[in-house]
Amino acid sequence: MNKAAENLTGRKLKNVLGMKINEIYDIRDDTTKDKMPSHFEKVLQKGEQINDRDHKLLISKNGNELLIEYSAAPVRDKRGNVTGMILVFRDSTEKIERLKQVEYLSLHDHMTGLYNRRYMHDSIKRLDTRRNLPFSMIYMDLNGLKLINDSLGHEMGDRLIVSVANVLRDMLRSDDIVGRLGGDEFLILLPRTDNEGAEKISERILKAISETKAGSLVPSVAVGSAVKTEEDQNIYDVLKRAESSMYRNKLKSGKMMRNTIVENLIRLTESKHAAVQDHSKRVMGFCERIANAMDLSDRETADLKTTALLHNIGEIVIPASLLNKPDKLTEEEYEQIKMHSEKGYQILKSIDEYAALAESVLQHHERWDGKGYPEGLKEGDILLHSRIINVADAYEAMTSDRPYKRAISREEAIEELKKCRGKQFDPDIVDIFIDKVLLKKESPADTAIC
Structure with a gap:
């Protein structure tokens, strides 16, 4: 011994x-x-x-x-x-x-700590017994994850996933089993729970998630449920019904959800850029007046206004320190700023409602003489909406204070537009903007009567 x-x-x-x-x-x-x-x-x-x-x-x-x-x-x-x-x-x-660690990792999702797909499918088989009837399932999908990943980065997307996982872990009963199937999908298994019980749990989940935050964002989920009531029902058919129910609910709320995310992105973008609060709204106003002067259709005008409102949405990925830098940008910093056109394109392309506008956002810094970015397009190869936004955006920037310069007068900005006419800007749009918008005399009909 x-x-x-x-x-x-x-x-x-x-x-x-x-x-x-x-x-x-x-x-x-x-x-x-x-x-x-x-x-x-x-x-x-x-x-x-x-x-x-x-x-x-x-x-x-x-x-x-x-x-x-x-x-x-x-x-x-x-x-x-x-x-x-x-x-x-x-x-x-x-x-x-x-x-134990290897075993844990083989059964759990590494990001959230919830059970993983393998464990959830094993549990479905294990719990598929007569004594667990009625056996309900809730299928969940995190809304807008790709959009968040593309706009705010995967770190923010991961924070949203974890915030939803924490809500689910904290509120479910001891017999319930919750897991992340991967990506933006979650599954909850509810033995001895009928349809009414599953719907009540779904409502509590939606309420709890709406009251949580990941940074400045509130997560949004689509939820669907289904229940097995008879022993001879195929459990995987029940799983498919829960998934289909979730997708139906996602279609109903999807547009509203995506619009909310876009509004949040606009707000976050402008909050990063201290000097340009409401810049996009002012550009949108100038674009609307140009569209009216050009007799564009109501549909074209509406699309142009939306594009103008979203034209700088790609700045969400640019550090606030660059957007607010008072000194001259280095060449490397300027290249980073220029990325916002492409990033805005990627964000909008991933949203069905805005995909058709993405190309105009991509091109809004192209120049008439072909010296713009990101593609170096010139003249008529540049989309009309991009050419209009280019003029309106430049005028608004010139007549507003920026960290690196003071605003100039309307007259000075008009002279600058004329100087760059046919070089940076579409000459016809410059003429219309100056003559029919900026220098247009108000008619009695345009004057409000108080």
Whole structure:
């Protein structure tokens, strides 16, 4: 018995002389903690060797518990008679912890800590029994995740996912099982829960999620449920019905949800850029007046106004320190600023309601002479709405204070537009803007009567 054995057992060698070996080494089942039958006698009496890789509990004299693996081998004399035994204990705590971690990761989603797809599908099979009827499922989808990832980055998207997971974990009952199937999808299994119960839980989930926040954003989810009531119903058909119900609800609320996200993005963009509060709204106002002067249709005018409102939405990815920098930008910083056109295009292209406007946002910094960005288009190759926004945007920027410059007068801005006419700007749009918008004399009909 060496020093390590003394430490593990809490006994000194001098105090164990004469004791039975199973009294010295108190080995128990690690789950039940029942005392294990001693196998050491087999070594001493029969000369058998033991190599037990299944971890057990070694209980010390002081009651301390240690997870171990052990092996025992006989010691023989020259004649082959067993005269003793070599007993080796190995502390398996770290090994078991690693195994538990591997097992945990194999069953749980690494981001949220909820159960993963594999565990959820195993649970569906395990719970699909008569005693769990009625067996309900709630299928959930996080709205607008791709849009958030594209606009605010995957870190914000991950924060939304985790915030929803935390709500689900905190509010469900002990018998309920919740997991993340992957991406933006979640599943809740509700044994012994009827349709009414599932709908009440869905309502509580929607309310709780609407009251939580991830940064400045409130998550939004689509929810659908289905219930198995008869033993002969296929459980995976029930899962499909829950998913289909979720998608129907997603279609109903999807447009409103996406509009809300876009409004939040506009608000967040302008809050980052201290000097341009309501810039996009003013540009939209100028664009509407140009459209009226050009006799554009109501539909074209409406699309132009929406595009003007969204033209800088890509600035959501630009650091506020660059947008508000009072000094001249470096070449590298300017290249970063220029990314906003492409980023705005990507954001709008991912939203059905705004996809048709994405190209105009992409091109709103193209120049008439082909020296703009991002594609270097020129003249009529640039979309009409982009050419209109280019003029309105430049005029609004010139006549408003910026961190790097003071506003100039209307007259000075008009002279600048004329100077850049046919170079930066479409000459016809410049003429219309100056003559029919900026210098237009108010008629009696245009003057409000108080």
